[in-house]
Amino acid sequence: MTRLAHTRAWPGIALAASILGVCFVLSLALGPASLSLDQIWHSVTTGPVSGDLSNAIFWEIRLPRVLLAFLVGAELAVAGVILQDLFLNPLTDPYVTGVSSGAALGATIGIVLHLANLPWMAVLALIGGLATLGIVWISARRRGRIDIFVLLLAGVTIAYLASAVVTVLMIRANEDMYAIVYWLMGSFSGRGWSEVEIALFAMPFMIVPLVFATEMDILLQGEKRALELGVEVERTKRALLITAGVLTAIAVSVSGIIGFVGLVVPHIVRLLVGPGHRSLVPVSLLVGAAMMGIADLLSRTVISPNEIPVGVVTTFVGAPLFVYLLRRGSKR
Amino acid sequence: MSLTSPRRGPAAVILLLVVLTAAAVALVALSACGTSDTASTDASPSPSGITVTDDAGNTVALAQPAERIVSLAPANTEIVFAVGAGDKLMAGTSYDDYPEAAKDLPKVGDFSNPSVEKIASFNPDLVLATGGIQAGLLKKLEKLGMQVYVLEPKTYDAVMRTITNVGQLTGTSDQATTVVDGMQKAKDDVQAAVGSLDPAATFLEIYSKPLMTAGTDTFIDDMIRIAGGTNLGAMAGSGFPNFSSEVLFRENPAVYIADSGSMSKPGPIAKRAGYAELDAIKNGHVYVIEDSLIARPGPRLAQGLQELAKMIHPEAYGTE
Numbered sequence: 001m002t003r004l005a006h007t008r009a010w011p012g013i014a015l016a017a018s019i020l021g022v023c024f025v026l027s028l029a030l031g032p033a034s035l036s037l038d039q040i041w042h043s044v045t046t047g048p049v050s051g052d053l054s055n056a057i058f059w060e061i062r063l064p065r066v067l068l069a070f071l072v073g074a075e076l077a078v079a080g081v082i083l084q085d086l087f088l089n090p091l092t093d094p095y096v097t098g099v100s101s102g103a104a105l106g107a108t109i110g111i112v113l114h115l116a117n118l119p120w121m122a123v124l125a126l127i128g129g130l131a132t133l134g135i136v137w138i139s140a141r142r143r144g145r146i147d148i149f150v151l152l153l154a155g156v157t158i159a160y161l162a163s164a165v166v167t168v169l170m171i172r173a174n175e176d177m178y179a180i181v182y183w184l185m186g187s188f189s190g191r192g193w194s195e196v197e198i199a200l201f202a203m204p205f206m207i208v209p210l211v212f213a214t215e216m217d218i219l220l221q222g223e224k225r226a227l228e229l230g231v232e233v234e235r236t237k238r239a240l241l242i243t244a245g246v247l248t249a250i251a252v253s254v255s256g257i258i259g260f261v262g263l264v265v266p267h268i269v270r271l272l273v274g275p276g277h278r279s280l281v282p283v284s285l286l287v288g289a290a291m292m293g294i295a296d297l298l299s300r301t302v303i304s305p306n307e308i309p310v311g312v313v314t315t316f317v318g319a320p321l322f323v324y325l326l327r328r329g330s331k332r
Numbered sequence: 333m334s335l336t337s338p339r340r341g342p343a344a345v346i347l348l349l350v351v352l353t354a355a356a357v358a359l360v361a362l363s364a365c366g367t368s369d370t371a372s373t374d375a376s377p378s379p380s381g382i383t384v385t386d387d388a389g390n391t392v393a394l395a396q397p398a399e400r401i402v403s404l405a406p407a408n409t410e411i412v413f414a415v416g417a418g419d420k421l422m423a424g425t426s427y428d429d430y431p432e433a434a435k436d437l438p439k440v441g442d443f444s445n446p447s448v449e450k451i452a453s454f455n456p457d458l459v460l461a462t463g464g465i466q467a468g469l470l471k472k473l474e475k476l477g478m479q480v481y482v483l484e485p486k487t488y489d490a491v492m493r494t495i496t497n498v499g500q501l502t503g504t505s506d507q508a509t510t511v512v513d514g515m516q517k518a519k520d521d522v523q524a525a526v527g528s529l530d531p532a533a534t535f536l537e538i539y540s541k542p543l544m545t546a547g548t549d550t551f552i553d554d555m556i557r558i559a560g561g562t563n564l565g566a567m568a569g570s571g572f573p574n575f576s577s578e579v580l581f582r583e584n585p586a587v588y589i590a591d592s593g594s595m596s597k598p599g600p601i602a603k604r605a606g607y608a609e610l611d612a613i614k615n616g617h618v619y620v621i622e623d624s625l626i627a628r629p630g631p632r633l634a635q636g637l638q639e640l641a642k643m644i645h646p647e648a649y650g651t652e
Contacts (some may be wrong), residue, residue, distance in 0.1 A: 006551065030593070031578050032576040032578045032582075033576075033577045033578035033579060033581060033582040034582070050609065051606060052609070053581060053584060053609050053610075055609075056581060056606040056608075056609035057578055057581045057582070057606070059606070060605040060606025060609075061577050061578055061581060061588060061605065061606055064605065067389070088433075114597050119426075127549055139624055171445065177444065178539070179539060182541075182542060182544075183541075187541070187542045189541065189542030189543055189574065189576075190370065190540050190541035190542050190543050190577060191541070192604070192606070193605055194605075205560060237596030273468040285407075300578070301577055304576050304579060305567055305568045305575055305576045306568050306569060306573050306575070306576070307542065307574050
């Protein structure tokens, strides 16, 4: 405990922030339209103007997409940290709470009703995700307190149920099947500022785990011990679970289901900066954003004019890195 | 964090990379075995019966014209009705919606997952299937002794050949010839109108999130070319590939056509982020086309082809 509490957070955060900065510049400078650095600099300095195609590529396509990838990566990584540490389960990712499956159900309903090109899709996904969180929440409440293990089981069960309904809808809405499959795969293609605006709503929620950093550190030793140490366990859990649920629902609603970042980024960061949340939360946020940014950069450039689904890239980038760090970490 | 054993880490990563490479090789090998499609109209109306070759290259032989037909795709159903054999159609799929009478047919299930039992229960003497997703089903049907004709045409002309073949199989060659003549006339008219014009760079949107288009080896690609356009989607490969938005803007097509219907409504295209800067939108050359007119390999492609030509070269039709 004492070691954790006194680990200084700033060097790690500064390093992660500079990595993210490099990713930001790279993501804006590189792209399938091969804008020259001159054109990019000109677009940056003139701001968004109409009547200039490369300006439109920069301001309307590349920049919002990069920002969206960063936001979604950060959201999933922070949600991953919260849920892994609340559930005390290393295999937890933002999708076990059933929120993503609920969001997928909402989006599928949007597709079946042919609302795919309207902000409705994101709104329906958000509603689906939050409704699922509510159901899971109610299932897990016993005499005023939340049983984490019941919550986990209820989440997984609701996730299966929602997936089953999605499958039924896919079969019924035969020719919409591809749209649903593509949505489930997750992508930043065709997303613009309207999705960025939705993703920005997550910003205040990303601060919540920082506020509860000390409580989260103590909760790692179990709820009983935390109670003895004077932590308001139920209030903390409530705030954190809602936060993780909202972050996941927002991320899924704008990008579909993109795996691996929420599972692996918290682990990678834990291996690098340790389990103290004062470092773990902000560094995970930044690394999650950077990893998703790089994955999307590769996704849109490697086989242009085609795109590789970004979830595939996150796995390709993340899996070898994670295995390497695990091997290294296990020798500590 | 200590580095007491720096070698173990890389070893595990290398092993992982080897596995991934093996998977990649398998993937490449898998996609290399393409299928050949050559529907030929060497139908031999020999006294012994009817013999035609389908789009999968299989020979289908009937002793007499089919009387009990099951269709496994909306396009197939349209063709059977168009050649005048609709009364011989026992069942179709739940997505058949044209012509009106097709909706009332008994259904054997979905396009992607029809029920073998249900198909067999109609005791068909001819099953009209498609390739790709139904390939696994074909073996089962053939094992049950059914005659299966696979419709998987990849060009406008191939669709005409396919219709001729279906006419042979159903004993309605005369009406099939009328349908095919109509399609040929539509093609001739379009070529007469736009054949001498400079091809216009055309982007055809199949879906918007992610952006998807029609690539090579599709009859859509073929029809865009006949209608006097160059298909931007062809640069993304075959089939229905996804397409980078940035490349779309870099190529800046003169004509933007969005498909509407089965997958989604494209919505207000000009209002999408950045689209206002595209030449196609600036010049008002942005259109929505009914999905079933260009994406269903049946007789209505003739109408789709004419609409495409009017969209790609409005000047040739005096509509601009």
